[in-house]
Amino acid sequence: MVYKPVEASDRSELRDLQSDQLQxxxxxxxxxxxxxxxxxxxxxxxxxxxxxxxxxSELPFTTKEDFRDEYPDGLFAVDxxxxxxxxxxxxxxxxxxxxxxxxxxxxxxxEVVARSLAASGAExxxxxxxxxxxxxxxxxxxxHYGTEELDATVIPIGSGQTxxxxxxxxxxxxxxxxxxxxxxxxxAETAEEMGHDPxxxxxxTIIFGAEPCTDPMREEIEEKLGVNGxxxxxxxxxxxxxxxxxxxxxxDGLHIWEDHFYPEIIDPxxxxxxxxxDEGELVLTTLTREALPVLRYRTGDLTxxxxxxxxxxxxxxxxxxxxxxxxxxxxxxxxxxxPSEIEHTILDIDGVAPHYRIDLYEEDNLDVMELTVETExxxxxxxxxxxxxxxxxxxxxxxxxxxxxxxxxHGEIGRTEVGKVQRVHDHRD
Ligand code: DLL
Numbered sequence: 001m002v003y004k005p006v007e008a009s010d011r012s013e014l015r016d017l018q019s020d021q022l023q024x025x026x027x028x029x030x031x032x033x034x035x036x037x038x039x040x041x042x043x044x045x046x047x048x049x050x051x052x053x054x055x056x057s058e059l060p061f062t063t064k065e066d067f068r069d070e071y072p073d074g075l076f077a078v079d080x081x082x083x084x085x086x087x088x089x090x091x092x093x094x095x096x097x098x099x100x101x102x103x104x105x106x107x108x109x110x111e112v113v114a115r116s117l118a119a120s121g122a123e124x125x126x127x128x129x130x131x132x133x134x135x136x137x138x139x140x141x142x143x144h145y146g147t148e149e150l151d152a153t154v155i156p157i158g159s160g161q162t163x164x165x166x167x168x169x170x171x172x173x174x175x176x177x178x179x180x181x182x183x184x185x186x187x188a189e190t191a192e193e194m195g196h197d198p199x200x201x202x203x204x205t206i207i208f209g210a211e212p213c214t215d216p217m218r219e220e221i222e223e224k225l226g227v228n229g230x231x232x233x234x235x236x237x238x239x240x241x242x243x244x245x246x247x248x249x250x251x252d253g254l255h256i257w258e259d260h261f262y263p264e265i266i267d268p269x270x271x272x273x274x275x276x277x278d279e280g281e282l283v284l285t286t287l288t289r290e291a292l293p294v295l296r297y298r299t300g301d302l303t304x305x306x307x308x309x310x311x312x313x314x315x316x317x318x319x320x321x322x323x324x325x326x327x328x329x330x331x332x333x334x335x336x337x338x339p340s341e342i343e344h345t346i347l348d349i350d351g352v353a354p355h356y357r358i359d360l361y362e363e364d365n366l367d368v369m370e371l372t373v374e375t376e377x378x379x380x381x382x383x384x385x386x387x388x389x390x391x392x393x394x395x396x397x398x399x400x401x402x403x404x405x406x407x408x409x410h411g412e413i414g415r416t417e418v419g420k421v422q423r424v425h426d427h428r429d
Contacts (some may be wrong), residue, residue: 003114004111007255007257007315008315009259010315011307014315015052019051019052022262022287025287025295028290033293035070035074040060043058053262061296062297063298064097068095075294078100082290083291084106085100086098086100087099087101087137087236089138090136097236099138099240101292104288105239105290108239109142109145110148110149111146111149112242112260113142113143115257116241116245116257117147119247119255120205120230122152122175123152124150124152125151125152125153126152127155128143128155129155129174129176129178130144130154130157131158131165131178131187132178132180133158133418134158138234138241139210141240142234142241159179166191175202175205176204177203177207180208180420181212181221182421183417184206185220185224186415188224199225203225205227205230206225207230208221208232209234211420212324212340213231213323214344216343216344219348220347230251231245232245233301233319235284235301237294237297238261238286238297239260243257247310249310250311252318253306255314256319257316260287261287264283264285265283266298267281268326276305276307279303281326282302284299300327301325303319303320303322323338323344324338324339328340330369330424331367332368332400335400337398339358339424342358346390349386350376351379352386353375353410359372360425360427361428370402370405372406373408374410374413375409375410376410377410387405
């Protein structure tokens with residue numbers, strides 16, 4: 001069931017609404033953000049040139065470098081006294097991206113998260129245990145206020161304290177658990193170590209996001225914990241979690257809340273739009289943000305958009321789940337591959353556990369890749385034969401062989417209790 005009627009609106013009406021909102025956003029950005037005004041002037045365009053969403057490609061892109069260059073608040077479009085909240089997204093290098101919200105922005109954020117929760121099957125009266133980190137990261141507070149907006153009960157436990165998560169979940173009979181996909185697996189392991197069958201835990205839905213999750217990983221989560229796994233997507237620069245979410249009815253792509261965020265897919269090399277149905281980089285424009293209007297943000301996330309009807313009745317476009325980023329691409333001895341392709345290729349081999357790491361080194365000017373994979377606790381075949389299977393699968397599917405493959409026992413690869421899992425460790429200069 002939709003949370004707001006607009007989720008199932010007629011697409012031509014939606015387009016008119018988007019065009020109106022785009023005009024307002026462009027005007028707002030031009031008038032209040034010197035960075036955008038300079039860009040427009042340099043490109044010889046004015047806000048009046050943008051009449052409908054079809055004109056959007058006239059606008060400049062915004063990149064994560066622009067956020068860094070304008071650190072901390074150069075992209076803010078309102079006075080300090082109108083900013084009610086600040087969050088930040090910490091990159092691996094350099095300054096964080098600082099993002100801000102007015103009162104109205106916070107209301108919209110709660111609403112899009114509530115829509116996402118409702119799409120996942122959560123209802124008013126449910127108990128939602130929120131294991132996303134609270135603080136500058138948008139996951140904790142984003143899911144928190146969205147849960148309250150839905151009129152559900154939120155348990156604001158935040159990340160970590162995994163044994164306590166299990167105990168509370170049982171004692172308070174949580175219906176929904178929100179966390180990263182890697183943490184969902186860790187929760188299952190911890191419950192097992194505590195003597196519980198993870199499938200008997202009371203939760204029926206896990207809303208996972210903030211990290212990529214391939215299909216075999218999702219199946220593992222759903223099977224181990226006996227839940228429906230629903231993917232939620234978002235990024236701080238645009239709002240936080242709640243840009244899009246899967247519906248539990250179809251679980252076939254994430255509905256983008258298009259009355260607030262306008263999506264495009266471009267070729268990451270040329271910046272040109274791709275044909276409908278082709279994969280490329282997701283570009284998002286905020287349509288209603290006040291404190292931080294963002295035009296054509298290059299997310300770096302690779303996906304595809306589907307405009308056909310969804311069985312849930314929502315008409316809002318669906319994006320494929322994001323399993324790769326433009327900056328994730330590994331080029332190892334001339335072979336281009338994404339970590340998610342490796343994950344996808346090996347995880348459904350019987351005996352391989354969903355825990356792996358990739359280490360990249362440079363030796364004599366050549367890239368060297370070491371792949372470390374955990375075996376299932378109940379491994380019934382020899383490690384040698386499993387190794388052969390993994391290598392054969394990688395060669396057959398990806399035409400790729402790692403320089404070194406290590407099969408290690410259950411639990412040998414460190415788990416991430418707080419924050420996002422890091423599977424690729426690049427030791428090259
Ligand atoms: O990760 C917001 C969030 C919190 C989303 C909780 C979902 C749940 P950032 O820290 O700014 O914000 O990171 C944004 O994380 O560009 C993607 O690369 C990745 N990401 C977010 N959600 C997904 C997802 C939050 N469902 C960056 N699948 C994004 C794959 C995701 N990657």
